Amino acid sequence: MSDYNANKKQKIVDLIKDSAPTDSPAKPVRKRNPPAPKTSIPAIPDPKQGTIYVNGNGNAVAGRDITQNITHHHKPARPKVVVKTADGVIDAQQKAELTRLRDEWMTAHNAIKKNVLTYQAAWGRFNRAMKVSGYAELKPEQFEAGCKWFRSQISRLNSMSSAAKKVPGHRNKRIGAIKARCKNELGDEFAYVAYIIKNFDKSSLADLDTKELEATYRYIMGKKKA
Numbered sequence: 001m002s003d004y005n006a007n008k009k010q011k012i013v014d015l016i017k018d019s020a021p022t023d024s025p026a027k028p029v030r031k032r033n034p035p036a037p038k039t040s041i042p043a044i045p046d047p048k049q050g051t052i053y054v055n056g057n058g059n060a061v062a063g064r065d066i067t068q069n070i071t072h073h074h075k076p077a078r079p080k081v082v083v084k085t086a087d088g089v090i091d092a093q094q095k096a097e098l099t100r101l102r103d104e105w106m107t108a109h110n111a112i113k114k115n116v117l118t119y120q121a122a123w124g125r126f127n128r129a130m131k132v133s134g135y136a137e138l139k140p141e142q143f144e145a146g147c148k149w150f151r152s153q154i155s156r157l158n159s160m161s162s163a164a165k166k167v168p169g170h171r172n173k174r175i176g177a178i179k180a181r182c183k184n185e186l187g188d189e190f191a192y193v194a195y196i197i198k199n200f201d202k203s204s205l206a207d208l209d210t211k212e213l214e215a216t217y218r219y220i221m222g223k224k225k226a
Contacts, residue, residue, distance in 0.1 A: 090138045098135055098143075101150035102126065108157040111166045126150070159218075164210045174213055175205045178220050186225050195219050 090098075102122050109117045123135060129149050132138055138146055157163060164170050183189040196202050200212050208216060 088139060089136060090140055090143050094138075094140070094143050095136060098138075098146055098150070101147060101154070105150055105153045105157070108154055108163065108167050111168065112157055112160055112162055159214070164214075171210070171213065174217050178205060178217055181220050186220075186223060188226075191223065192216055192220050 102119075106117050106119070106122055126135060126146070126149065127133060130138060130142060130146055132142075135146070158167060158170060158174070167173075178192055179189065182191040192205065193203060196205070196208065196212070196216055199215070200208060202208060202212070205213065205216065
């Protein structure tokens with residue numbers, strides 16, 4: 001190859017090199033922060049004269065002027081029902097005592113008798129005896145008579161020979177009744193002692209057997225105050 005051709009070839013190679021793009025170092029990728037979440041702010045109405053707007057989640061908010069009107073959302077309070085005893089009749093305490101005596105009578109009756117005494121039948125007999133349509137109609141001055149009627153029914157049942165075995169707590173009730181009458185009505189809480197010493201040679205009611213206790217009960221209930 002001649003020098004002319006060699007030089008021409010070298011120029012072509014140099015020309016191709018000069019026209020080729022020059023490699024440049026890659027630029028680092030810039031990291032972008034994620035966009036912040038959009039929050040919606042509730043619109044607050046323009047305040048009006050004499051009104052306080054409250055915006056919150058169960059919080060109590062008060063304005064500067066406490067004399068302004070604030071709308072509260074509360075459930076209406078239920079009216080309190082008061083039951084008043086009618087004038088001229090027995091009160092609630094007296095009704096409760098009559099009911100207690102009725103229950104005591106029914107317990108003794110149903111323990112001794114074969115025929116069951118119901119609540120309706122018990123009140124029916126009482127109302128007829130007191131000449132009222134319902135025990136709640138009793139006048140205050142009739143209360144003691146009503147108690148006496150119940151006690152007489154109870155006493156009649158407890159005096160039966162089978163009562164001591166069938167009526168719950170019969171013995172304790174008899175002893176309690178003897179002591180109560182001696183203390184409250186006869187004015188001597190040991191008024192029974194002389195009787196049981198003389199007749200049974202015993203000084204304590206707890207030592208008496210069923211017949212002796214019943215005899216003592218009858219004696220004390222019939223004894224007059226000295």
